[in-house]
Amino acid sequence: MRHIPNILSSFRIVLIPFFVLKVIQGNMFAAALLLILSALTDMLDGFLARRFGWVTNVGKVLDPVADKLTQISVCVLFAIHLAEFWFLFAILALKELTIMLFSAYLVKNRVQLEGARWFGKLTTALFYTSMILIALFPALPVWVVYTLLISTIICAIGATLMYIPEFIQHKKRIKPEIELEIE
Numbered sequence: 001m002r003h004i005p006n007i008l009s010s011f012r013i014v015l016i017p018f019f020v021l022k023v024i025q026g027n028m029f030a031a032a033l034l035l036i037l038s039a040l041t042d043m044l045d046g047f048l049a050r051r052f053g054w055v056t057n058v059g060k061v062l063d064p065v066a067d068k069l070t071q072i073s074v075c076v077l078f079a080i081h082l083a084e085f086w087f088l089f090a091i092l093a094l095k096e097l098t099i100m101l102f103s104a105y106l107v108k109n110r111v112q113l114e115g116a117r118w119f120g121k122l123t124t125a126l127f128y129t130s131m132i133l134i135a136l137f138p139a140l141p142v143w144v145v146y147t148l149l150i151s152t153i154i155c156a157i158g159a160t161l162m163y164i165p166e167f168i169q170h171k172k173r174i175k176p177e178i179e180l181e182i183e
Helices: 004-024 028-051 058-082 083-108 118-136 142-172
Strands: none
Touching: 004 028, 004 058, 028 083, 028 118, 058 083, 058 118, 083 142, 118 142
């Protein structure tokens, strides 16, 4: 039972190619449904892990990887599909890549990650909400799309800035490897 959250995170990764296919086919309604399913499984895996103590080291890595891969895929595809907003999607994708690189650095150096903070969760929720609305309602006025994207970007940048002190604290705990001198 304790592996259910990891299975749900893996399922979100499996959903990505289907999402990609639906966007390429121009079926934005189906793409939105897949995003809704991804968001729901993201919430469910987090709830189950915390509620029942099913938090694992694998899950601490797998869940954010699933989030980042999903969000980067959405940004790349929407940047292509909604080319007039490509720059805004690029900013969001860059934020996700930055957080992914910081996290990968910490994991590589065996730093235990605590999991997402409230501001990361808020950013993810706003991201999913905005992208689902954009996919479900392709005739949204341009100003609404800009408002959704800029709100998401402001929240994403704020979350990134709030993660920086935590990254610095974690980085300080990394022990340098001892170099052995061979004589």
